[in-house]
Amino acid sequence: MTAVDPQPETAGRPQPEHLRILRLCAGPVAVAELAARLDLPVSVVVIMLCDLLEAGRITAHPPHPVTRTTPDLDLLQKVREGLGRL
Amino acid sequence: MAGSDTTAQESADRSAPDTVKILIAGGFGVGKTTMVGSVSEIAPLRTEEPLTLAGLDVDDLDGVEEKRATTVAMDFGRISVSDDLVLYLFGTPGQQRFWFMWNDLALGALGAVVLVDVRRPRTSFAAIDFFERRNIPFVIAVNGFYGEHPYPAEDIREALTLPEGVPVLLCDARERESSRDVLIALIDRLIAQAAPAAPAG
Numbered sequence: 001m002t003a004v005d006p007q008p009e010t011a012g013r014p015q016p017e018h019l020r021i022l023r024l025c026a027g028p029v030a031v032a033e034l035a036a037r038l039d040l041p042v043s044v045v046v047i048m049l050c051d052l053l054e055a056g057r058i059t060a061h062p063p064h065p066v067t068r069t070t071p072d073l074d075l076l077q078k079v080r081e082g083l084g085r086l
Numbered sequence: 087m088a089g090s091d092t093t094a095q096e097s098a099d100r101s102a103p104d105t106v107k108i109l110i111a112g113g114f115g116v117g118k119t120t121m122v123g124s125v126s127e128i129a130p131l132r133t134e135e136p137l138t139l140a141g142l143d144v145d146d147l148d149g150v151e152e153k154r155a156t157t158v159a160m161d162f163g164r165i166s167v168s169d170d171l172v173l174y175l176f177g178t179p180g181q182q183r184f185w186f187m188w189n190d191l192a193l194g195a196l197g198a199v200v201l202v203d204v205r206r207p208r209t210s211f212a213a214i215d216f217f218e219r220r221n222i223p224f225v226i227a228v229n230g231f232y233g234e235h236p237y238p239a240e241d242i243r244e245a246l247t248l249p250e251g252v253p254v255l256l257c258d259a260r261e262r263e264s265s266r267d268v269l270i271a272l273i274d275r276l277i278a279q280a281a282p283a284a285p286a287g
């Protein structure tokens with residue numbers, strides 16, 4: 001999820017929760033992380049995100065697809081190296 | 087394809103880092119929250135998810151009130167692997183009635199760590215079964231409470247009747263490095279599976 005910048009002027013008045021989501025969405029962030037930071041159930045956050053999507057205030061990125069049958073070796077190696085640096 | 091399309095795609099790739107996820111599973115009290123917390127760069131975030139009736143084994147529960155009150159806690163951790171790659175960790179209760187959540191979480195996951203309490207290995211049977219049935223790669227991390235490991239890894243492999251090739255690691259979920267090594271073992275296994283033809287090293 002990423003907030004659209006600049007925000008569309010036509011969009012209606014957002015709820016405080018919506019504004020909090022938009023602030024947290026300044027950079028790409030996962031739905032589960034949003035839910036945890038807002039201390040709201042994932043299902044509630046999903047509903048609010050749908051409202052924001054409809055209003056054109058955020059964009060949704062599909063999670064990086066990682067299929068189990070053909071794991072991306074480059075990606076795995078990157079994760080491996082990153083963890084090694086921790 | 088037009089050049090402008092490529093540019094738009096490239097800038098989209100730059101703004102959104104790749105994300106990968108690993109599941110941390112195991113029975114109640116095996117140390118899932120502890121492990122997510124020890125290795126995550128953010129304080130472990132917890133989110134309470136109300137359960138819907140559809141996901142529940144209805145025979146499991148007695149009264150409607152109880153069903154309504156049921157929530158499931160999920161641990162969430164994050165590791166910035168690099169500038170453009172983020173690893174998410176998800177820990178969720180291991181009870182069978184929560185498997186419907188695991189089904190969603192398992193989509194697109196790299197694999198799983200099944201934590202085992204060395205004193206009560208059976209509490210993680212359900213989790214092992216879940217990943218085995220779905221062909222999701224996993225490693226076993228034996229959490230030695232009080233920092234002790236009374237049994238060698240091979241004994242635990244036998245006790246859990248694990249399929250061959252599933253790595254068994256002895257760990258301390260409280261220790262960042264130990265938890266990190268468990269994640270590395272999982273990635274190493276995935277790399278080995280992704281490149282069976284390539285010689286190791």
Ligand SMILES: Nc1nc2c(ncn2[C@@H]2O[C@H](COP(=O)(O)OP(=O)(O)O)[C@@H](O)[C@H]2O)c(=O)[nH]1
Nearest residue numbers: 114115116117118119120230231232258259260
């Ligand atoms: N002594 C000791 N306690 C641990 C260890 N790992 C977890 N704990 C404790 O065991 C309890 C259950 O751990 P928790 O991470 O909440 O388990 P979860 O239910 O799988 O999330 C907590 O009180 C932890 O502090 C360990 O390696 N040694």
Ligand SMILES: [Mg+2]
Nearest residue numbers: 118119120161
């Ligand atoms: Mg927990």
